[in-house]
Amino acid sequence: MRQSKFFMPTLKEVPADAEAVSHQLMLRGGYVRQVTAGVYSYLPLANLVLTKISNIVREEMAKIDAPEMLMPIFLPASLWQESGRYESYGPNLFKLVDRHERPSILGPTHEETFTEIVAEELRSYKKMPLTLYQIQTKFRDENRPRFGLLRGREFIMLDAYSFAANEEQLDVQYQEVGQAFQNVFDRVGLKTMAIIADAGAMGGSDSTEYQAPAAVGEDTIAYTAGGYAANIEMAKSIDSLEVTTEEPKEIEKVHTPGIKTITALAEFMAVPNTKIVKSVLYRADDKLVLVLIRGDKQINEVKLTNIIDANELHVATDAEVVELTGIMPGGIGPVNATFADMVIADETIEHLTNFVVGANETDYQLANVNLGRDFFVDQFYDVKLAEEGELDPIGHEPLKFTRGIEIGHIFKLGTRYTKDFHANFLDENGKEQPVIMGSYGIGISRLLSAIIEQNYTERGIAWPKTVAPFEVHLIQMKMNDADQTKVANDLYQSLSDKYDVLYDERNERAGVKFADADLVGAPVRVIIGKKASEGIIEVKHPGEQDSTEVKLTELENYINSEIG
Amino acid sequence: MRQSKFFMPTLKEVPADAEAVSHQLMLRGGYVRQVTAGVYSYLPLANLVLTKISNIVREEMAKIDAPEMLMPIFLPASLWQESGRYESYGPNLFKLVDRHERPSILGPTHEETFTEIVAEELRSYKKMPLTLYQIQTKFRDENRPRFGLLRGREFIMLDAYSFAANEEQLDVQYQEVGQAFQNVFDRVGLKTMAIIADAGAMGGSDSTEYQAPAAVGEDTIAYTAGGYAANIEMAKSIDSLEVTTEEPKEIEKVHTPGIKTITALAEFMAVPNTKIVKSVLYRADDKLVLVLIRGDKQINEVKLTNIIDANELHVATDAEVVELTGIMPGGIGPVNATFADMVIADETIEHLTNFVVGANETDYQLANVNLGRDFFVDQFYDVKLAEEGELDPIGHEPLKFTRGIEIGHIFKLGTRYTKDFHANFLDENGKEQPVIMGSYGIGISRLLSAIIEQNYTERGIAWPKTVAPFEVHLIQMKMNDADQTKVANDLYQSLSDKYDVLYDERNERAGVKFADADLVGAPVRVIIGKKASEGIIEVKHPGEQDSTEVKLTELENYINSEIG
Structure with missing residues (x-):
């Protein structure tokens, strides 16, 4: 290409709101222009890189015999009503009506579309295993699009879907697609980590995230030298506190006027924060959930969401606490907590004795509270955020934290969608079974940013040779x-x-x-x-x-x- | 590819509403599936053909040094308000709002998006000529989507835009892109005709359509062996009737009870239909237009729309005629036509004498009417439909008609959009000028259907080797x-x-x-x-x-x- 014929409108100044280095460089170099919040034009340089990334993806998917398709963006609402996601997906789903007022959506992902198409065809176990994919433009109406292509509202994804007659086939597909993804990331020149991830939102079981470590990343990865790696959202936290056995003392009500934090309470009561149990009230869908956790720990809301299987969850505001319990926040606690529909206790409180909790009375706490005597908990969960330095749950090595960009994700979906779409097949014994699915994604346009975040120089970009717009x-x-x-x-x-x-x-x-x-x-x-x-x-x-x-x-x- | 791993869900029965052969074959062969009206999934076979077509397009566009880009689908309404098309484009434009209630659209074409992006960059004549293109998914909310991929609501297009500092550069670009398009059509194995087309809708001047002759085509092409070829919408019709000179006779009012057609009137009055002037009332935007044409000819509404530069136009219904004029249809005419805001007369009536027109009174006609004596016309236009067998306006050979599928279109846009977006440059003399544009399109997904329409066999498809899903x-x-x-x-x-x-x-x-x-x-x-x-x-x-x-x-x- 002769550069005089090329179109590369460079900028001297970049907008102040372009925080990410990749965003700044792509604006400066004339790779992209914003058309509206979170929506970008890919100019020739970006288009060249996207094409090279896509071709590498196609080569790797061909190696595992996955045919490529192309699904529509515009989908009838009915398709998503059948899976229930038309209602549950939330405000990120773009909804619109056509000229005949028929409700429709712009696809943010395509489990329903693929499942409906294969449902008619995969009537026998002989037609499986099958893995299909597309490289396609997707839409999510993010509340706060940012970091250029890292969190956009219109973006390019590879999404793949596997269909299996049994769990063994799914295991093989999951492993094959995972390897194809890893090959893609290696070939485009990215350093990546494959980590344990939250599968909850997709309604599946096993799930691995591919993260590109980078300072601008929105995710926190907890990992060890020994190979443990998990999204902080999912990192299991094992309690390392030594518990000393004490005789239960008599419960005591203490007036604690104006005390609002755990630190202040520990000082006022002259106890360590590990002897205080925090009681936090959540609204989860239509339920009130009281979460109990040791005073030195933080609640992990992803874990909490998965434990109680909630669609939507948020901590009750001070005003909500007063309205719902009649007590000022800080005063609530587990003893006679009649206002709560459900109590979730973290494992850290299981072996505590003589601890402090809110008295369910404004400005009062109870001291020397004991489980099994003053209140009851059926089951204990890991509902806490892991912390840097604590021991990982497998190799018991100290956790390190790093920031990462999620660039890929693989899920075992099971029968979450095939049941809704009656995608059933006859097995070897002539018995009808639902098809078993997997779902897999790579953020193609996001890769563009991630590669730059790992490969920028003082003055520009040092593209890996496999994806450079020009060699x-x-x-x-x-x-x-x-x-x-x-x-x-x-x-x-x-x-x-x-x-x-x-x-x-x-x-x-x-x-x-x-x-x-x-x-x-x-x-x-x-x-x-x-x-x-x-x-x-x-x-x-x-x-x-x-x-x-x-x-x-x-x-x-x-x-x-x-x-x- | 091993066929057992491939996904090609064939059908024995095709839906009764699949009229086009290409649509039937693509459903039977598992090339496509409809997801909702006019919206299709491209399954692996179709995707393979689309990829080959797109790669041929890319090679031809590279030969003319046009860089490829990729614009977004989701566009802010403001972009189209600036060009005025947010209002004027009509119900084919998909409109929606995002979560913050900001009005937005799904792009049906991208003149505005490209013009806005280049406006900042093309500040000097030295930056031109420049031609840019994309291959992208587009949306038009057709009232009656049909014929499978031939008229869909979501479809894939190549759209190219050229930017020039003067008319000579535009002429070269127009010719270059036209040649690239012709090469694409030749290489994908299509028989095509390049024909004179209507440029009105795009606001431009010169325009050529590329048509693939096929029985299912929605367009009619008027052509001759000598090389004349035009869309019937634009085919100039020259009057071949010999006019005999007569002395003007005295005007006469005739009672014609219950006579509703030209044929019946000719018989009743014992005159040839070439001695009757039809008067047809149109509503064009907010105006009433009376169109006069010889009794043996039909009105061409595309020509009429262009003559009066209307956005929307339709013939007045019987009820509207009565309401607006107080006269039953058939009775209206040009003499004292005070109800009409505008009279458009076809060239066929210019040399008529002693003809019949409606009397502007229910069930009455005027005989022996003459121009210049009984009513006046300032200007005569060609507002009629050309007919098979009449002589073409250039070589004067008899016109033949054939049906065609519009597969490409090239337009000289001029400054229609660059003026709205203040896309101005400094010319050699330092004078500010608006950039001169061209706009070019190929219906990529439509090509898939068109190729099948020209290459089907008794039992299936005979793909041209260049685009066959498998060789x-x-x-x-x-x-x-x-x-x-x-x-x-x-x-x-x-x-x-x-x-x-x-x-x-x-x-x-x-x-x-x-x-x-x-x-x-x-x-x-x-x-x-x-x-x-x-x-x-x-x-x-x-x-x-x-x-x-x-x-x-x-x-x-x-x-x-x-x-x-």
């Missing part, structure tokens, strides 16, 4: 120099047969050309300058300070060794 | 025959390096395999049967009745000669 960037320094023009043209001709070449033949200053080249980020930059007449040109890696002289005769070898 | 279809007759298995496996291995091969290794009867192969429509079908052990297999073209024996050693030469 070779030829830069002619002086357009009115006949020697340079001849060398540049010859190189453009010969290299274009083998590589994606961008040839900067614009009448621009060297500074402009180099600054643009930093943003194009080609793995090999070839500068045709003063010594062209002597058969010498310069080469440069993105991010390197200085270029290196190379003889023209040696250039092809050099390029082959770099990107061949 | 070679290997069919093993008996799966438990070791010789056949060895030959088939060897061929599958060796041919897959060079061609897209589908290998039917299913345990199915010959009849099932052949019926499916007719629907796959690969240009080369290789049947591995009884004589495999002797090194003999059979080959067959789609649509041929019988297969031909070929020696295994000669197969590669045969395939090369067919699709190499």
Whole structure:
């Protein structure tokens, strides 16, 4: 491509609200432009990278014999009413009506669409295993779209769906797609972690997330050197506190006027915060849930949501607590907690004795409270946030935390959707069974950002050679120099047969050309300058300070060794 | 691809409402499934063809140095308010609001989006000429979606936009893109006609439509052996009637009770229908327009819309005529037509004398009416439908009619959009000018149907080799025959390096395999049967009745000669 014909509208200034480095670089380099909040135009540079990523995905999915399809974006509401998600999906679902007032949606994911299509066909176990996929534009009406392509409202995804006649087939499919995904991430040049993830939202069981570690990531990953890795949302937390046995003392009511925090209460009562049980009231769907946890721990709302299988959950506001219990927040507790529909106790309180809880009276606490005597708990759960430094639940090594960008996710769905769509088959014994599904996704447009977040330089981008918009960037320094023009043209001709070449033949200053080249980020930059007449040109890696002289005769070898 | 891993859900029965052959074949062959009216899932076979078509398009657009981009589907209403199309586009525009109640649309075309993006960048004549394009999913809420992919509500288009500093550059771009389009149509195996088209709806001037002649086509093309070709909507009609000069006679009012048609009136008045002037009342936006045309001719509403530059136009119903004029239809006419805001007269009435018109009184006509004496017309237009057999306006050869599918369209837009978006540049003299645009489109998903409409056989599809989902279809007759298995496996291995091969290794009867192969429509079908052990297999073209024996050693030469 001749650069004068290319369209790469660079910016000197980036909008102040572009926080992520990848977002800033893609705006500066003319990769993307925002059309409306969370909705972007992919300009030629971004489109080239997206195409290369998609082609790598296609190659890896072909290796596992998964045919590609393309489903529609515009879907009838009835399809999602059948699965119940038309109501339960929440405000991220774009809803609209057509000219005949028929309710419709823009697909945020396609479990229903795929399930409905295969339901008619997979009538016998002989038709399975089957894995299908698409690369398609999806819509989620995020409340706060941000970080450029990392959290958009219109985005490109690969979504794959597997159909199996038994759990063994599903296991194989889950493993195969997982390996294909890992191959994709390796090939596009991303460092990734495969971690334990929350499968709850998809209604499935097993689930693995692929995370690209990066400072801008919205997820926290808890991991150890020994190989444990989980999303903080799902990281099991084992209690490491040594419990000393004490004789139960007599319960005592204490006036604690104006005390609002655990720290203040611990000081006032002269006890460690590990002897206080926090009581937090949640509204979960139409129920009031009282959660009990040791004073030094925090509640993990994802775990809580999964334990009580809630669609929607939030902590009761101070005003709600007063309205629902008649008690000021801080005063509520588990003893005679008649206002609660359900009590969930964290494992950390199971072996406590003589602890402090709210007295269910404003500004009063109870001291020396004991389980089994003063109140009862049927079951204890892990409902707490894991903390950096605590021991992981498997290898018992100290947890480290890092930020990550979720770039892929694989789920065992089971029969969550096939039951709704009556996708049944006859097994070997002629018995009707529901098809067993898996669901798999890669955020294709998000990969673009993630790759930049892991591969930016001081002045631009250093694209991995597999996804670089151009592999070779030829830069002619002086357009009115006949020697340079001849060398540049010859190189453009010969290299274009083998590589994606961008040839900067614009009448621009060297500074402009180099600054643009930093943003194009080609793995090999070839500068045709003063010594062209002597058969010498310069080469440069993105991010390197200085270029290196190379003889023209040696250039092809050099390029082959770099990107061949 | 092994066919047992492929997904091709064939149907024995097709829905009765699938009228078009292409629609029937794509349903029967498992190419597509309808998700809701005019919205289809592309299953693997269709996706393979779409990918091949798109890649051909990309190659041809690369030849004219047009970079590819990808614009969003979801657009803010404000973008279309700026061009005025948010109001004027009509009910085909999908409108919706997001969670913050911001009005938005789904893009049916992208003039606004491209113009806004380039407006910031094309500030100097040096940045032009520039041509950009995308292959993207578009939405039009058609009132009556039909014929499968031929008229859908969600469909895939190539849309290209050119930006020029002067008319000469636009002329070159228009010609270049037109040639690229023609190359695409030739390469995908379509017979096409480039015809004069209506540019009105896009607000432009010059316009050419690419039509694929096919019986199911919704357009009528008027053409001659000498090379004239126009959409009937735009085909200029020249009057071939010899006019005899007569002395004007005295006007006469005639009672014509119950006469409702031109034919009946001609008989009653004992005059030829060429001596009657039809008066038809139209509502055009907020105006009443009376159209006058000779009794033997029909009104062309596209021409009429363009003449009066109306957004919306329809013939007044009988009830509306009575309400607006107080006269029963048939009685209205041009003499003292005070009810009409505007009178449009066809060229056919310019030289008539002593003709019949409605008397503006129910059940009365005026005979011996004459122009310039009884009523006045400022200007005469060509507002009539051309008819088969009449002479074309250029070579004066008799017009033939054929049906066509519109598969592409190129427009000279001029400054229709760049003025709205203040897309101005400084010319060589430092003077600010609006950028001059062109707009170009190919219906990618529609091509799929059009190719089938021109290439179906008695039993299936005969795909052109360039776009066939598979180039070679290997069919093993008996799966438990070791010789056949060895030959088939060897061929599958060796041919897959060079061609897209589908290998039917299913345990199915010959009849099932052949019926499916007719629907796959690969240009080369290789049947591995009884004589495999002797090194003999059979080959067959789609649509041929019988297969031909070929020696295994000669197969590669045969395939090369067919699709190499």
